[in-house]
Amino acid sequence: MTAREPRFNHHVLVDTTPLPDHIPKVKELGVSSAPLMSASFFIGARCKPYNDDYMKCKTEANGRGELDCMREGRKVTRCAASVLSDVNKHCLAQFRAHWQCLENNNQQMYQCRFYERPLNKCVFDNLGLEKVIPGTPEGTVPVHLREKQIFQRKFT
Amino acid sequence: MGVPFETLLPYGVILVMFGITGGALGGLQHMQNGGKRGRHNTDMWDRVRVPIGFLEWRGLMLTSLQQMMDRDRRLTGYLRGQSDRVEAAPGYELNSAWRCEKRFL
Incomplete structure (x- = not known):
């Protein structure tokens, strides 16, 4: 309309109008940031096809992805919820220990390998999901499997 | 000839005041972070x-x-x-x- 820069810092609008009925509902995820960070690699292990599908849809939607890709988005949400409910069902103690450690250590994964190993083992044994860090160079030990670690806050 | 203890009183006041300030700010940060590290x-x-x-x-x-x-x-x-x-x-x-x-x- 004009060349004026929009300034979005004036007011906050909270619109409580619910979604129209013709859009299928899906429950939003209730996990907060640290549990999401803790479970992220397991979500990636199970939901990679859905996530890639959603990102491809958004790329090809030419800026209308939020509207046109809601079907794919619902699949992403449902898949992540399935992973999290499974982790909660089978590995709740290890999961809580890990995300509480993350929350207390600035959500840095390298501070919490001590709690991450039992969680990875439990999730692999019960759900069959393995943590794989994408882009790890060939022939090197992934960073979460290394025996020796130099920079880490002392804790237990 | 020793220094009389009244000479050191201001330093004591300074130390106590720094302690109070630091404790109060640390307590405020602790409260804002819900008892966790920031x-x-x-x-x-x-x-x-x-x-x-x-x-x-x-x-x-x-x-x-x-x-x-x-x-x-x-x-x-x-x-x-x-x-x-x-x-x-x-x-x-x-x-x-x-x-x-x-x-x-």
């Missing part, structure tokens, strides 16, 4: 700057916060609150905030 070095994973009036309305007095932390606040009620429930509480899907200009409100 977040630092947070990246631009959407640094959302929410207007101060909005935060006052929510009972918070911080000026800038991160998107994920803002999401935590929407989910749990506290900026540093965490929850591992799979489904969000009812109403969460409608309480996201749109930042807009005054003339659109």
Whole structure:
């Protein structure tokens, strides 16, 4: 309309109008940031096809992805919820220990390998999901499997 | 010939006052972080700057916060609150905030 820069810092609008009925509902995820960070690699292990599908849809939607890709988005949400409910069902103690450690250590994964190993083992044994860090160079030990670690806050 | 102890009284006052200030600030930080260590070095994973009036309305007095932390606040009620429930509480899907200009409100 004009060349004026929009300034979005004036007011906050909270619109409580619910979604129209013709859009299928899906429950939003209730996990907060640290549990999401803790479970992220397991979500990636199970939901990679859905996530890639959603990102491809958004790329090809030419800026209308939020509207046109809601079907794919619902699949992403449902898949992540399935992973999290499974982790909660089978590995709740290890999961809580890990995300509480993350929350207390600035959500840095390298501070919490001590709690991450039992969680990875439990999730692999019960759900069959393995943590794989994408882009790890060939022939090197992934960073979460290394025996020796130099920079880490002392804790237990 | 020793220094009389009255000479050192101001230094004692200075030390005590620094102690009180540090303790009060540390206690305030501890309270704001919900008893956890503070977040630092947070990246631009959407640094959302929410207007101060909005935060006052929510009972918070911080000026800038991160998107994920803002999401935590929407989910749990506290900026540093965490929850591992799979489904969000009812109403969460409608309480996201749109930042807009005054003339659109």
